Amino acid sequence: MKKYLSLLTIFSLLMLATACQPAEQTNSEPQETKEWSIALHGGAGYVSENMPEDRKEAYMASLEEALSIGSEILANGGSALDAIEKTVNYLEDNELYNAGKGAVFTSEGRNELDAAIMDGSTLNAGAITGVTTVKNPISLARKVMTDSKHVFFSADGAETFADETDVERVDPSYFYTESRYQSLQRALEQEEEQSGLTPLTDEQKAWKYGTVGAVAKDVNGNLAAATSTGGMTNKKYGRVGDVPIIGSGTYANDEVAVSATGWGEKIMLNVSAHTLAMFYKLKGATLQESMDYLVDEVLEPGDAGFIAVDKYGNYSMKTNTGSMFRAATDSDGNKEVGIWE
Ligand code: ASP
Numbered sequence: 326m327k328k329y330l331s332l333l334t335i336f337s338l339l340m341l342a343t344a345c346q347p348a349e350q351t352n353s354e355p356q357e358t359k360e361w362s363i364a365l366h367g368g369a370g371y372v373s374e375n376m377p378e379d380r381k382e383a384y385m386a387s388l389e390e391a392l393s394i395g396s397e398i399l400a401n402g403g404s405a406l407d408a409i410e411k412t413v414n415y416l417e418d419n420e421l422y423n424a425g426k427g428a429v430f431t432s433e434g435r436n437e438l439d440a441a442i443m444d445g446s447t448l449n450a451g452a453i454t455g456v457t458t459v460k461n462p463i464s465l466a467r468k469v470m471t472d473s474k475h476v477f478f479s480a481d482g483a484e485t486f487a488d489e490t491d492v493e494r495v496d497p498s499y500f501y502t503e504s505r506y507q508s509l510q511r512a513l514e515q516e517e518e519q520s521g522l523t524p525l526t527d528e529q530k531a532w533k534y535g536t537v538g539a540v541a542k543d544v545n546g547n548l549a550a551a552t553s554t555g556g557m558t559n560k561k562y563g564r565v566g567d568v569p570i571i572g573s574g575t576y577a578n579d580e581v582a583v584s585a586t587g588w589g590e591k592i593m594l595n596v597s598a599h600t601l602a603m604f605y606k607l608k609g610a611t612l613q614e615s616m617d618y619l620v621d622e623v624l625e626p627g628d629a630g631f632i633a634v635d636k637y638g639n640y641s642m643k644t645n646t647g648s649m650f651r652a653a654t655d656s657d658g659n660k661e662v663g664i665w666e
Contacts, residue, residue, distance in 0.1 A: 351609035352580075352635065359638025360656035361399035362542050365391055365412050366642065367422045367650030368535040369586040369630030374665060381664070384421060384650055388662050391415045392652040395539060400656065405549035405582070406444055406467070409539035413440075413463040413551045416537035420502050422650075423535020425461060428500050428555025430509035433562065436500035436555055437480075440466040441569040445548035445577030452569035455480035457500075460493040463553045466569070468492065477569060505558070512559040536568060538584030540577070540634045548634060550575050550582040550598070557589060567592035572599035580636050581605050581612065587629025587646060595623050601633060616641040 367388060376384075395412035399405070417425025428436040440462035441452035451470030454477070459465045468490045469478055478486050487494065536554035543549075552575040554568045566589030567574035574585040576598035583598035600623055605615040612635040619631060620643045630644025632651060640653040644666065652662040 352605060352611055352637075353609050356637050358636075359542070360544050361396075361405075362634050362638040362640050362653070362655035363392065363395045363399055363408055363412070363539065364541075364632040364634055364640040364642055364653035365395065365416070365537070365539040365651065366584065366586050366630065366632045367391075367416055367537050369644040369646045369649035370535070371627075371646060372648040372650075372664060376664075384664060385662060387416070387419050387421055388650060388652040391419075391539075392654055392660075392662065395541060396654050399541060399543055402544050404545070405541040405543040405547050406442070408541045408543065409549050409551040410442065410463055410467055412539040413537055413553050414461050417461050417463065417553055422537050423505075423555045424537040424553040425555075426500060427502050427505065427535075429505050429535060429558040429560075431556070431561070431564075432509075432513070432559045434506075434509065436497065436505075437560075438462045438500075438553070438555055439566055439569045440551070440553040441571060441575040442466045442470055442551040443549060443571060443575055443577040443582070444470065445550070445579050445582050448578060450476055450571045450575070452477040452571060452575075453479070453483040453486075454565045454569045455563065456483045456487065457497045458484060458494045459487050460495045460499065461553075463551050465490065465492045466551070466553075476571065479565075480563075500555075505555075508558050516559065536574075536586040538575070538586060538632060540582035540584050540632055540640075542582070542634045542636065542638050546579075546636065548577050548579065548582040548636065550577040550584050552584045552586075554586075566590075567597070572596050574598060576602055578602055578606075581615070581633055583631055583633045585629055585631050586649065587644070588627075591624060591628040595619075597624065597629065597631070601631065605635065612637075612639045612641045616643050620645050 395408040398408040420427030439454045443450040451466040538552040573593045601619045630649035654660040
């Protein structure tokens, strides 16, 4: 009898201990919702902390500027789609970033651009790959979403579709920048020195990562994601990265919006943006837990970085590459602008 009583005591204590544990917060519990929020990135990689001061200032100033473009639209009641398109347009026009002007070169010395946009409220999306004459690829991707019955156009087909729209066109030489061209030359030299499949050195990775993206939640509760890139330096003929693959580099639904940057092949193989969204949905995890799962458990160190917002207006930005140009803000006045982890 005594034995049963003490077992009962242990059982009761265990029950009590369990009941007293703070409940894990899940995303379905009511929580304070920010009216709007936005996060953006300008690429993840291995940027040295010894970067020259003037260059660092140029990056920080452009991240601030990009953030103010998007946040002003949202604060004035504009849509998440407008906010992310205009934010990405600014980054595409800025040659510091590997998208639009400033895009990296393919192994054949061309600039071939990829972009995708997704509207979380309709689950519609638009994507393009391999365009060479469209000044702002994200705007063409948006037109694919709104003005065509398809989701994804490639190369010549994407150019033909662009002919039917009013998006601004440029000569391919517009995308030339000396620094990106030199990066290609270095990559080609290194390639000759390497035999077989040698892992990338940190220096090589630093040249290769870039890409810009933005995610937002607007005052109407709609979420959207956009990503635009020149891809990876020295990419081979016809290579398509993660960016325009819906669910890999870009994804949005009515709960989260995600944009990726990093090693496109790894991002793609893990269907990364969609993985974060499904972890959030099916696990009931918070945005930060979902981000941690993707960056720390699904991907490997050095692979990639992501930005995301959720239906409550929370934002999260995380990379496992050492650095990611990034910025975020919300209607509560929270704000973060940074480069290193
Ligand atoms: N993810 C991009 C790609 O693989 C590159 C990058 O983010 O820099 O095309």
